[in-house]
Amino acid sequence: MPSNESFTSNERPSLQEDPVRRVGPDLGENEQTLQAIFELCSDVVFRSVALQDNAKLLLVYVDGMIDKDVVQSSILRPLIYDGLPQGLRTLDSLAQMCDLQLVAALRTSRVTAFEEAADAILQGSVAFLAEDEDSILLADVSQYETRAIEEPSTEATLRGTRESFTEQLRTNTTMLRRIITTPKLKMETFQVGKLTKTEVVLSYIDGIAAPGLIDQVRSRISAIDIPSVLESGYIEEYVEDTNYSPFPQMQSTERADVVSAGLLEGRIAIFISGTPIVLVAPMTFWDGLQAPDDYYERFLYVTMNRWIRYIFSLFSLLFPSIYIALTTYHPEMMPPKLMLSITGLREQSPLPTVIEVFLMEFMFEGLREAGIRLPMQIGPLVSIVGALVIGQAAVAAGIISAPIVIVVSAAGISSFVIPRYRFGYPFRMLRFPLLLLSGLFGLFGVALGLIVILSHLIQLSPLGSPYLEPIAPTKKNMLQNVFLRKPRKRTS
Known part of the structure; x- marks a missing residue:
């Protein structure tokens, strides 16, 4: 697909503005x-x-x-x-x-x-x-074929609205207007892209969103000078603070209720013509672990599910690395019977543990990608059956030990607990450097990797909002919303 980076600086085509031609009487x-x-x-x-x-x-x-x-x-x-x-x-x-x-x-x-x-x-x-x-x-008098409003495909919920945004910009803004019926909901329009002239709408609630945040995003959108905008990712990279962090700094969603909730919390939304994905900023780390229906279900269910997500997210990131560190450098920390069982299963394997885990992780990620890119009818079949067949064949051939298949599969499946698919990317990416550190230095390497990740998260501040807020910096009045959801009570 063509992009703005398809040409080098010497090959980039000229996009100089033509002289203005005026209409005459003839x-x-x-x-x-x-x-x-x-x-x-x-x-x-x-x-x-x-x-x-x-x-x-x-x-x-x-x-x-x-x-x-x-x-x-x-x-x-x-x-x-x-x-x-x-x-x-x-x-x-x-x-x-x-x-x-x-x-x-x-x-x-x-x-x-x-x-x-x-x-x-x-x-x-x-x-x-x-x-x-x-x-x-x-x-x-514009009128052309558009996709009908359908159920969200990437943000499934058990409770809540079933409407998702479409590629039609005015359809999306109308859906938002139906939810937030106040003239304080502002929508500023920009035109970005010299060739595509894509319409971009900055939305916020006047009096709730911080004026500094609005001015900052407005100036960044106005400063975008590129030939084309084909999707929201173009705008996201120009508006976010740094492109080199693996963690997303803007929340992307196709649900109108998620955008509405963000605006009511003082955030801004960016609509882009031609895509059903809307950007909400700024984003925090905890937003990536919250599902849209967290505020529709009973607070006890939600609190339990949040803790499950936190535990399994950490599990998906650290479990393979900790397994390598314990079996390679710290066997004394494991129960003797468990260690003897693992050692017996690894006798036939010709490769070190860290190499086995690397191979299986690459294979698992490849199967996951294949399941996404293949046609919908056969994609899930290939990813699931392929993992089972390849894993079993590798164990039977003595190339990979059985515990490695269990460890990698458990970590991979745990990453599916993360409700927002994009937020699972950093966990999958950071798993590999942690594997390398654990293979070289054991638990000390895992601890070193965690310190680096936490330092990066603490320093990350998209659009002036701390990424780990309200944990760092600590805001006691907002802490409860991270670990649990308080029940709503009648005021009378």
């Missing part, structure tokens, strides 16, 4: 200019219409991006059969007619530059040009 020259702009664009339609008084009107639009019924029934038919309003002979009359009669269906505007008109046409507007007029009327 309809023929205006038509030739637009045809030159849309040369070899077979989907751009030029249609001339003769009115009752023999006045000519030129319509320019993109086939497949407009509502033809609205154009034909609400604009062309009145103009062709009734003509312009009596006594009005300029293009202003057409604008007034749209404002007075079609305001519920159309948004109209006038421009004097061909480049502005071309951008609007490519976004689903119809351009109207008349003789002796030095401006172009634009009517927004």
Whole structure:
């Protein structure tokens, strides 16, 4: 897939802005200019219409991006059969007619530059040009095929809404408006990408979100100068503080309730046209371990599930490394019977423990990736059956010992407990350097790796918000929300 990094600095194509060309009074020259702009664009339609008084009107639009019924029934038919309003002979009359009669269906505007008109046409507007007029009327009648609202595919919940965002920007902002019905919900629009001109919306609740946070994100979005924006990941890398941390600094979601909860907590949301993924910032470490339905279920269930997630997340990160350290450097710390059992099973293995774990971890990650990339019908089958078959074959061949298969499988399955898939990436990545440290230095290496990870997390402060807040720095009034969820009580 093409990206903004596809060219070196010497090969990058020139994207210099064309000089502004103004609309003139000659309809023929205006038509030739637009045809030159849309040369070899077979989907751009030029249609001339003769009115009752023999006045000519030129319509320019993109086939497949407009509502033809609205154009034909609400604009062309009145103009062709009734003509312009009596006594009005300029293009202003057409604008007034749209404002007075079609305001519920159309948004109209006038421009004097061909480049502005071309951008609007490519976004689903119809351009109207008349003789002796030095401006172009634009009517927004965009309509094109979009995906229906479906159930979220990456954030499954047992309780809560079943609606997810789509690729249509206004559909997504409307879903948010339905939940937060207050004029304090602000939505600022930006246009990013010189070629794609992607619409980006910054959303926040005035009076709840910190003004400094809003100004910081607004300035970073405004400063983005790239040729194209194809997905929210482009915006995320430009807005976040550092690209070299394995931990995500912005929460990505396709659920409207998650975005609403973030805004009500004083965060900001970034909508990007063409993607169902919405960014919520700033993000903390604990946000990655909380599920959307944590606030819909009873507080006792949620508290238990949170502790299960914390324990299994730590287990997925450390279990293989601790196994290597104990069996290789510290066998005296294990029960004698367990150590004798492991030693007996490892007698036939020709490889050191750390190499065995590395091989199985790489294989497990490869199968996981294959399960994602393969078609939906066979992806889960390949990942599960492949792991069982390969693991059993490796043990039977004496290449890998049976305890290694158990350790790696247990750690891999434990990572699935993390409710947000993206937040599982750092745990999977950091597992490998911890394996290396434990293989070289034992438990001392594991402790050293944990110190480095914790130091990084403490220093990480996306958009000025500490990543480990409210643990570091400690905020006692917010600590309870990390370890448990308090029940809601009646005030009366």
